Amino acid sequence: REVLIDLDEHELIYLLALTRRLKISDEAYATGESVSNAYRVVCEEYGENPLENAELRSFVQKMEGLGLIDVEPSGRKEESRDRDLSISDAPLELMEGVIEKILQRRRRSGDRGGR
DSSP states (O other), rough: HHHHSSSHHHHHHHHHHHHHHHHHHHHOOOHHHHHHHHHHHHHHHOOHHHHHHHHHHHHHHHHHHHHOOOEEOOOOOOOOOOOOEEEOSOHHHHHHHHHHHHHHHHHHHHHHOOO
């Protein structure tokens, strides 16, 4: 939880999108593209403008470095930059609930968090 509190709003939204995507697919990994699409939906839900793909890739690197997500190269040759993403160290339901609570708390206090 402490690591999540240090993430900024868009990083949390991206992680929430990954969590929801994994829950819906019932697969161990989600493609970076499918998570980016889910991120746009979650941004709409929270009234935020989605960030560019380059910024999303930096989120992936940061979260991988923090040990929040696992990243594997995609097996698809047509998209060599795409990565498959997973969350292995926390139950998805728990992760989703914690992220939503952090985002709600920040919205009430006007704090966008992170950087």
